Amino acid sequence: xxxxxxxxxxxxxxxxxxxxxxxxxxxxxxxxxxxxxxxxxxxxxxxxxxxxxxxxxxxxxxxxxxxxxxxxxxxxxxxxxxxxxxxxxxxxxxxxxxxxxxxxxxxxxxxxxxxxxxxxxxxxxxxxxxxxxxxxxxxxxxxxxxxxxxxxxxxxxxxxxxxxxxxxxxxxxxxxxxxxxxxxxxxxxxxxxxxxxxxxxxxxxxxxxxxxxxxxxxxxxxxxxxxxxxxxxxxxxxxxxxxxxxxxxxxxxxxxxxxxxxxxxx
Amino acid sequence: xxxxxxxxxxxxxxxxxxxxxxxxxxxxxxxxxxxxxxxxxxxxxxxxxxxxxxxxxxxxxxxxxxxxxxxxxxxxxxxxxxxxxxxxxxxxxxxxxxxxxxxxxxxxxxxxxxxxxxxxxxxxxxxxxxxxxxxxxxxxxxxxxxxxxxxxxxxxxxxxxxxxxxxxxxxxxxxxxxxxxxxxxxxxxxxxxxxxxxxxxxxxxxxxxxxxxxxxxxxxxxxxxxxxxxxxxxxxxxxxxxxxxxxxxxxxxxxxxxxxxxxxxxxxxxxxxxxxxxx
Numbered sequence: 320x321x322x323x324x325x326x327x328x329x330x331x332x333x334x335x336x337x338x339x340x341x342x343x344x345x346x347x348x349x350x351x352x353x354x355x356x357x358x359x360x361x362x363x364x365x366x367x368x369x370x371x372x373x374x375x376x377x378x379x380x381x382x383x384x385x386x387x388x389x390x391x392x393x394x395x396x397x398x399x400x401x402x403x404x405x406x407x408x409x410x411x412x413x414x415x416x417x418x419x420x421x422x423x424x425x426x427x428x429x430x431x432x433x434x435x436x437x438x439x440x441x442x443x444x445x446x447x448x449x450x451x452x453x454x455x456x457x458x459x460x461x462x463x464x465x466x467x468x469x470x471x472x473x474x475x476x477x478x479x480x481x482x483x484x485x486x487x488x489x490x491x492x493x494x495x496x497x498x499x500x501x502x503x504x505x506x507x508x509x510x511x512x513x514x515x516x517x518x519x520x521x522x523x524x525x526x527x528x529x530x531x532x533x534x535x536x537x538x539x540x541x542x543x544x545x546x547x548x549x550x551x552x553x554x555x556x557x558x559x560x561x562x563x564x565x566x567x568x569x570x571x572x573x574x575x576x577x578x579x580x581x582x583x584x585x
Numbered sequence: 586x587x588x589x590x591x592x593x594x595x596x597x598x599x600x601x602x603x604x605x606x607x608x609x610x611x612x613x614x615x616x617x618x619x620x621x622x623x624x625x626x627x628x629x630x631x632x633x634x635x636x637x638x639x640x641x642x643x644x645x646x647x648x649x650x651x652x653x654x655x656x657x658x659x660x661x662x663x664x665x666x667x668x669x670x671x672x673x674x675x676x677x678x679x680x681x682x683x684x685x686x687x688x689x690x691x692x693x694x695x696x697x698x699x700x701x702x703x704x705x706x707x708x709x710x711x712x713x714x715x716x717x718x719x720x721x722x723x724x725x726x727x728x729x730x731x732x733x734x735x736x737x738x739x740x741x742x743x744x745x746x747x748x749x750x751x752x753x754x755x756x757x758x759x760x761x762x763x764x765x766x767x768x769x770x771x772x773x774x775x776x777x778x779x780x781x782x783x784x785x786x787x788x789x790x791x792x793x794x795x796x797x798x799x800x801x802x803x804x805x806x807x808x809x810x811x812x813x814x815x816x817x818x819x820x821x822x823x824x825x826x827x828x829x830x831x832x833x834x835x836x837x838x839x840x841x842x843x844x845x846x847x848x849x850x851x852x853x854x855x856x857x858x859x860x861x862x863x864x
Contacts, residue, residue, distance in 0.1 A: 320768040321782050322761035324675040330774060334672040341669050342684045345691040345745065348702035351712070355705065363705050365712045409605040416598030424602060431613055435803025435847060437820040438840045441827045442616035445623075461612050468605060526695050529805050533828075546697045550810060554705055562698035569693045 349566060356559035363554060374560040384561065387545035394456065394541060395524040398463045402520035403513055405464075406471030411501075413472070414479040425476075432469040436529040439465060444533040454536025462534050463524040470523060471516040478512020479505075514579050518572055525568075621844070624837030634838035644822070651819040654733055654808070655801035658740040659794050662748045665741070667790060670752035671782075692746040700810050703739045704730060707811070731813030739807045744797045751796075755789030756782075792858035799850045803843055819843050 320326050327334065351365065356374055358367025378384050412418075413425050431439060443462050444453065452458035482505065490500040506513070528543040535544040542561070549558055624634050638644050673681050691699070706712050707729035714726040729735050763785070767777040783790075805820035812818065817825070819839060826836035 321671075321764045321774065321777050322675050322756075322759060324672075324677065328774075334668055335676075337665070337668045338672045338676070338684055341665055341745070342687045345742070346687050348699060348706060348742070349691065349694055351706065352698060352702045362710070405605045405608065408601040408603075412598045412600075412602035416601065418597035418599045424606075427609070428605065431609065433847070433851060434617075435805075435820060435843055437803060437805045437823055438617065438620070438844055439613065441823055441836060441840060442620040443612060444827065445620055445833065446612070446616035461608075464608065465613050468608070472605075522693065526693075528696055533824075543695065543697055546695075546701070547806075550697065550701060550704070554701070554708070558701055559705075562695065562701055565695040565698055569695070570690065573689060573693060 352559050352562045353566065355556055356563040358556065358559075361556065363556060363559075374556045377557050378560045378564075381557075384542075384545060384557075387540050387542045390456075390459075390539060391525055391542040394459045394463060395521045397456075397460050398467050398524040399517050399521040401460070401464055402467040402471040403475075403517050406468055406475050406516055406520075407513065409468075409472050410475040410479050413476050415484065425472075428472050429469045431465050436466065440530045440533040443530065447534070453534060454539050456539070458534050459531065459539075459541065462530040463527055466527065466530065467520040467523045470519045474516040474519060475509065475512050478509040478515075482508045511579050511582065515576060518576050518579075522569070522572055526565075617844075620833075620837045621841050622837070623833045624835075624841050627834035627837070634834045637835065638838050638842065647817050647819060647822050650733065650812075650816055651802055654736055654740065654818065655798050657737055658744060658801050659798045661737070661741050662744045662797050663790060663794050666745060666748035666752055666793070667783075667786070669745075670749045671756055671786075673749070673753045674756040688746045688749060691742075696743070696806055699742065700739055700807050703735070703742065704810060707735050707738065730811055731815070733812060733816050735811035736808045736816065736818070739811045740801055740804065743804075743807060744801065747800065748793045748797050751793050752786065752789050756786055759785050788858050792854055795850055795854050795858075799847050803847060 321330075324331060354367070355363060355365060357370050357372070358365065359369035359371040359373075360367050409428060413421055413428075440462070443458075443465075447453045447458050452461070486508065487500045487505050490504045491497060495503070526543065527541075528547060531541045531544045532547060535541065540548075542565070546558055546561060549555065625632060627634075669684075673684060676684075708714075709726045709728070711729075713729065714723075717723045718726065729738070759782070764777055764781055767781045772780070803820050804818070805824060808816075808818040809821045809824075812821075820843070823836050823839045823843065826832045826839060
């Protein structure tokens with residue numbers, strides 16, 4: 320009775336109301352930023368007295384915003400490639416390996432996801448001070464790779480677990496070398512998992528704030544670091560414009576991920 | 586038996602894990618271990634950093650803020666997430682998928698963008714204060730940012746998806762026949778909720794709540810932007826000790842405390858909840 324929506328009676332409306340209110344609570348702040356970014360009030364009056372594109376003009380006119388966005392994109396793409404490559408190898412070991420202690424290794428791979436990011440950030444900051452990697456592209460990539468890798472491993476092991484190794488064996492019996500079998504049979508077989516892992520890895524790097532704050536230098540910063548430093552000075556609508564573009568990109572990538580999932584189920 | 590891995594190499598496949606293991610070892614295990622070591626070696630060998638951390642009232646205040654806010658955030662999140670997860674689990678799928686999409690959108694929207702939205706909404710001249718005043722509910726604007734109220738609202742906003750999604754899975758797995766049985770035996774809806782549905786969802790609620798609590802303990806961005814410097818939480822203390830004060834000993838000690846609490850609570854979760862679900 321409580322698990323049959325149509326037999327809930329009056330409770331049905333109560334639950335629906337809570338759901339709708341919660342959805343509004345989650346959605347309205349995001350729509351609010353989008354609205355602000357087109358509003359003409361510098362003092363963030365809402366609803367705005369008029370509409371304008373000047374905050375976007377200001378955003379694109381400032382080379383530091385554009386530079387930060389390019390840096391973020393560059394780091395995101397490198398992290399994406401490395402995270403999928405290392406994640407694929409690690410997943411092969413976890414799913415197809417025969418060595419002992421695979422469960423321990425899996426748990427080890429996932430620890431960076433469990434620890435508070437601030438601890439990883441401070442620890443890496445100290446290590447990079449010694450190695451001279453703070454404020455470098457390499458430093459950013461390593462830091463983001465540490466937190467993106469667990470997500471790639473979860474996604475790719477999930478795909479590998481549902482891919483029957485017998486298909487790979489069949490290719491080998493038909494004369495393929497083991498590497499040929501892996502590259503031309505298994506990889507295409509788990510491509511949905513690889514694409515999802517790539518999207519997740521990119522998004523994690525692209526959105527990451529805490530590690531980036533510690534890795535950044537005045538000459539090299541990512542988009543979230545630029546937002547962070549600007550936010551601490553004032554709440555200018557330029558941030559709303561930047562945030563709106565970030566939301567737009569997220570929506571596009573989410574749609575891409577959903578299409579991949581749909582393609583897989585068909 | 587002909588698996589490519591075993592046919593291609595004599596090894597067991599361990600070699601494939603090597604690049605990731607080396608990366609995590611060099612840039613995760615060693616740096617974290619080094620940071621924790623500095624808590625007992627700087628400025629000199631000994632436990633003096635921990636003594637200061639435990640002894641001073643400034644730090645006691647920070648610990649209180651951290652645990653209090655995390656506790657309140659967890660409680661509010663559970664109270665909202667349970668009915669929502671319950672409804673999502675049984676709703677007609679068309680409605681559910683719209684709400685589901687909104688939850689995912691919010692979850693994947695940049696953290697700073699979401700925090701910025703709340704900074705603007707909650708400020709003295711913000712939409713919320715102005716609406717409340719227009720409705721005549723308050724006479725003067727409420728102080729909603731630069732204090733723990735702002736942090737709590739911002740954190741609940743961020744944590745809700747992490748509670749709703751797993752809880753929905755748990756409720757979906759409950760057999761509706763059990764609740765039918767309760768109804769046949771004469772239970773009212775309120776009784777069935779209190780004595781059947783909530784106990785059955787209990788392990789899921791507890792495990793989700795623990796996860797939200799642990800995540801809140803270590804959160805950095807939202808508390809520092811919505812809480813202001815006067816209402817510091819543990820993660821901010823670690824960052825401040827290291828970045829502004831260059832006091833690696835204290836930073837390491839605070840990090841160690843956060844690490845112990847985090848891993849301890851995760852151990853509790855693995856020990857009690859996974860074992861229960863496996864049965």
